[in-house]
Amino acid sequence: MGSKLGAMKVAAKRIGIDFDEYLARIEAGDKWCHFGKHWQPIDNFHVDRHRGDGRKAVCKTCLAVDDPYASLRGRVSTFKGKRHTAEAKRKMSKASRGNQNRKGKKHTAEAKRKMSETKRELSSACSGERHHSYKDGKVAQRRGLRFSIEYKRWRYDVFTRDGFTCQHCGDNRGGNLVAHHIKAFADYPELRFSIDNGITLCEKCHNMIHYG
Secondary structure, three states: OHHHHHHHHHHHHHHOOOHHHHHHHHHOOEEEEOOOOEEEEHHHOOEOOOOOOOEOOOOHHHHHHHOOOHHHOOOOOOOOOOOOOHHHHHHHHHHHOOOOOOOOOOOOHHHHHHHHHHHHHHHHHOOHHHOOOOOOOHHHHHHHHOOOHHHHHHHHHHHHHOOOOOOOOOOOOOOOEEEEEOOOOOOOHHHOOOHHHEEEEEHHHHHHHHHO
16 A cells, blocks of 8 residues: 555656645546546546556547547448459459569669669768768767666666656556657756656657657
């Protein structure tokens, strides 16, 4: 019971509200959605027996918005039970005629040599000081820091604090979690190993933050 109470206090602090207010919302049958950052009735969360309260961390509303195919799930295909007519098959066959599969064809030795030379030239033109991200060798330095013992310890501490669970969607499967720097690793060197500057995300949510 003590660990559960402690977890609730941490959750209240993370949301930014008083613990008594947090407790009142829970007792009223509400649950905080980690993705939408809002309160919802607990019935609006799918069942998840692996979580402490038996519900997923993201509400059904946000899951539907995040999944573009959610509204189509469960619907019967409009073509079910139907078949293409002989005329339709003839037209499709005619349209695909002449499209040769390239499987089995190989590049000539000359073609391979030219592709290899082109690749080397492009690589040379974009490496080192000529690369758009080059910053006086600091890229290699930062890459080295990410393999350091200190970085690995920071990553583990962030995962442990967040219960090895994505703080956006509630995903807690192993092997797909990322310790994300809230303030960029490259721009804030003084915060690189600050636990408060880290948050646990799954790969999908991490990609959404970086690439939209």
